[in-house]
Every structure is written in structure tokens, then in C-alpha cells.
Amino acid sequence: MSAVTYSDTQVIDTITARFVPVQINTQEAAGQPMVQRFYQVWTPDLRVASPDGMDLYHWNGYLPPAEFVPQLLVAQAHTLLRLHDEPGAAAVYREVLERFPTSAVAPEAQYFAAVAMYKHSHKAPDLLDTWRRLQTQYPNSIWRVKQSFTEEG
Amino acid sequence: MTTITWTDDFDTACQQAGQDHKLVLLDFFSPT
Numbered sequence: 001m002s003a004v005t006y007s008d009t010q011v012i013d014t015i016t017a018r019f020v021p022v023q024i025n026t027q028e029a030a031g032q033p034m035v036q037r038f039y040q041v042w043t044p045d046l047r048v049a050s051p052d053g054m055d056l057y058h059w060n061g062y063l064p065p066a067e068f069v070p071q072l073l074v075a076q077a078h079t080l081l082r083l084h085d086e087p088g089a090a091a092v093y094r095e096v097l098e099r100f101p102t103s104a105v106a107p108e109a110q111y112f113a114a115v116a117m118y119k120h121s122h123k124a125p126d127l128l129d130t131w132r133r134l135q136t137q138y139p140n141s142i143w144r145v146k147q148s149f150t151e152e153g
Numbered sequence: 154m155t156t157i158t159w160t161d162d163f164d165t166a167c168q169q170a171g172q173d174h175k176l177v178l179l180d181f182f183s184p185t
Contacts, residue, residue, distance in 0.1 A: 001182065012155055019178035020166040023159040026183050034163060035181065045181035051171035053164070055179065072178070079176055 001044050001062060008065035011072075018076055019048070048075040056082045070100035074109050081112065086120035107141035110134050114147075 005011055015021050024031045026043055034040070038047065038055060044062055047055035057075040077092035093113035100106060114130030134144040135151065160166055163179065170177045 001180075006157055009155070012157055015157055015178060016155075019176050020170040020173065021157055021159050021178045021180065022161065022163050022166045023180045023182060024161060024163075026181050027185065030161070031181075038179070038181070040181045043181050043183040047177075047179040047181075049163075049167065049170075049177040049179055051167050051175075051177070053167045053177075076176060 005063065005065050005068050008068075010069055011065050014069050014072055018072075046075070048072075048079045050079060050083055066100075067104055070096050070103035070105050070109070073100075074105045074112075077109065077112065077116070081116050081119075086116045090116035090120065101137075107134060107138035107143040110138060111143040111146060 024034045024040075026035055026040065042060055045060050046058070048057040049055045056079040059071060059075070063071055073092055073096045077089045077096070080086075080092065081089035090113055093109045093116060096103070096109035097106060097113065110133055111131065114127045117130060118124070118127035120126075128150055131147040131150060134141060134147060138144055159180075163177070166177050169175075
């Protein structure tokens with residue numbers, strides 16, 4: 001991760017602008033209290049936590065910069081959503097869809113953009129019309145399947 | 154070249170995130 005992903009300018013800029021970054025070496029004794037506190041088992045292991053110390057999004061595994069940045073933005077958006085900042089979350093999901101429409105996490109961003117918009121507006125079209133884009137933009141995604149009960153026929 | 158300034162102090166990072174209106178990115182890594 002450090003040799004490639006964390007050396008990438010876009011990764012550095014994204015982390016620096018939006019996060020306070022913490023690294024825990026799981027092989028050192030000093031890291032063991034954090035390993036136990038977060039039930040950590042496998043690296044790379046990335047979490048996004050709220051300022052009160054709750055980890056609200058988690059993923060494992062190496063990602064190159066082109067996938068790391070959109071994954072990090074989705075993690076930010078999910079965390080904002082769970083903190084009930086629905087407009088903030090929707091804006092970051094839309095950013096993923098605009099900047100990284102072919103990334104692996106784009107369908108997830110499309111699905112939850114609809115959720116964030118609906119939870120803010122309570123208007124059904126915000127949910128259903130935004131989900132419908134999964135049918136056209138990401139028809140083979142599991143996130144399309146997760147809204148398929150809304151599809152006709 | 155700009156680099157990421159990491160800390161290993163999670164609780165202080167949380168306080169800083171609250172003050173700066175940011176979130177905390179927590180990276181558990183293994184150097185081997």
C-alpha cells in the first residue's frame with residue numbers, strides 16, 4: 001500500500017483533505033491494544049471512524065489508486081450517512097459517480113445515493129428514479145439485484 | 154513531494170477530526 005497507493009498524489013490529497021489518518025502496525029506490541037479494540041484480523045484493514053471513535057465503515061485488501069480513491073469516498077459517504085448527514089453523504093456519492101463511474105464501488109454509490117436522497121427528502125422518486133439508473137448503468141451489479149423488487153415484470 | 158502524515162494516536166486523532174470537521178481514517182497494516 002505505501003509503495004504505490006499511499007504515494008499517489010490523488011490518494012494523498014483525498015486523505016489529507018478529508019481525514020485525520022491513523023496507522024497501526026499490527027506486528028508491534030504497541031499496536032496490540034488497537035488490534036484488540038477493533039477486533040482486527042487481517043491486513044490491509046481500513047476503517048473510517050467518526051470523531052467519537054466509532055468505526056462506521058470497513059474494508060480489507062489492497063487497492064491500487066484508481067480503486068482506492070473511489071472506495072475511500074464511498075467510505076466517507078457511508079460514514080456521513082450513518083451520522084445522519086444525508087445531504088453530505090449524497091454529495092459524496094454523486095462525486096463518486098461523476099469522477100469514477102467505472103470503478104468497482106460505483107454501483108454501491110448509485111444505490112446509496114438514492115438512499116441518502118430519499119432519507120433527506122422522504123420523496124419516493126428520489127429513491128426509485130435514482131435506483132432505476134442501476135438498471136441502465138450497472139445492470140450486472142449486485143446492487144441492481146438489491147433493488148430488483150422495484151422492477152416491473 | 155507531499156506525503157501523508159500518519160499518527161498512531163487514535164484518540165488524539167479523533168479529537169483532531171472533531172475540531173477540523175473531518176473523519177478518521179484508520180489503517181491497520183503489516184510491514185511484512
